[in-house]
Amino acid sequence: MRGWNWHQPPLEPIYDVRLPLYQVAGKYCRSGRDIYLNQVEKKKGKPNVAMQTGLFFHEMIVKILVQTKKLIYQLGINIEAILSELSSLMSSFSEQLNDLSVQVPNIRDQAQQIFNYNYSYIACRFREVLSRQPYIGEDSLAVQVVPFVLEQKLDGTFLGLSPNLSSDAFVFSEPMIMDLKFGPREPFHRLTTTGYALVMEAIFEYPINIGCIVYGLFRNNRLYIEKDFHIINDELRQWFIEERDEKMRMVYDEIDPGKADNCMETCPYYEYCL
Ligand code: SF4
Incomplete structure (x- = not known):
């Protein structure tokens, strides 16, 4: 499950579709209709x-x-x-x-x-x-x-991802992908660091084992920082590849997955799903 095995299953992309990494890793819309609307119907979401x-x-x-x-x-x-x-x-x-x-x-x-x-x-x-x-x-x-490379540009095409990816920060001393979020923790956030680790392994052919998501939150009107350090293990890698394949299939076959069960008015695509 290392990125340098991009030329063979299960990492080899099955469909000729390129998805941005944030769409593979994002699960804010549980049915994935946001990706269908954007990639198939070419709708643009309105950032909330x-x-x-x-x-x-x-x-x-x-x-x-x-x-x-x-x-x-x-x-x-x-x-x-x-x-x-x-x-x-x-x-x-x-x-x-x-x-x-x-x-x-x-x-x-x-x-x-x-x-x-x-x-x-x-x-x-x-x-x-x-x-x-x-x-x-x-x-x-x-x-x-400043021991990071900020917004490192990466070509994700080996893994069926967009050619213009940008990781928030990369630490070289102990190869580690960092991602910065302002909002509540979600289990699927680790898919972002996992996706970047796979892409970097595909490009540079060295292992990346650690991810860290830095959460900036405001509590009691004060800045509060939480760090989620995690091992980028086979389970996360498998999850990322499954998400990629499922979303690629939906786009390639133009399958509308229907509305999710967690729609909120703040969803960037809400007006298309009313
Ligand atoms: S409104 Fe609901 S179904 Fe439509 S994209 Fe948003 S979360 Fe998904």
Whole structure:
């Protein structure tokens, strides 16, 4: 069940269909009609408020971490200058915050908490690394302060997935796929890390055994972080391949699976299923 076995069953794709990984791994619609509507009837879903907010937080975190790396290469190990530049980054999100605050009144406070958390994390990492390595150079410092590849682009076609996948973060020290979510935990979330592990194994031919889903939640108006570390075992791999095959068949044979039993008005495809 390793990705490098993509050319033989059960990993070999049976149908000539390419699905985005989030559609294979997503089970918010229990019947899978969202995928039928999107892939067969070519309907576009309307992102709900939770999706828009999650996407914004996601983009914000990526920007903070990538900007940190950029500043290290530009300013060297001048930690005070880097942190000062970084602290002014929050203002660059004001336009998006203005738009979102119409629907989510406390979005500014939540965004500020996420920004502060990341800023403190980066400041701590800087001080920790510099206190241990007096002769460190920019490249090594960048890798140690932000030890991830963010939004790594991957070609999933070996496994019947889209050619333009993007994993949230990949840690090289112990090969680990990370995924960031803002919302309640679901068992199927592990399918996302599993799918990326299979794709990376197919491309790079080395094993990826660990996944981690980071949940950003707000409780009592405070940011609360939960981490779900898990082994990407055969059971998860099997589940991912079964989901892929079932959804590919539905798209290839143009089978409408009918309405789910858990439809909510917030579903991006709700208007098509009324
Ligand atoms: S409205 Fe219901 S059936 Fe339609 S896509 Fe959403 S969850 Fe699925």
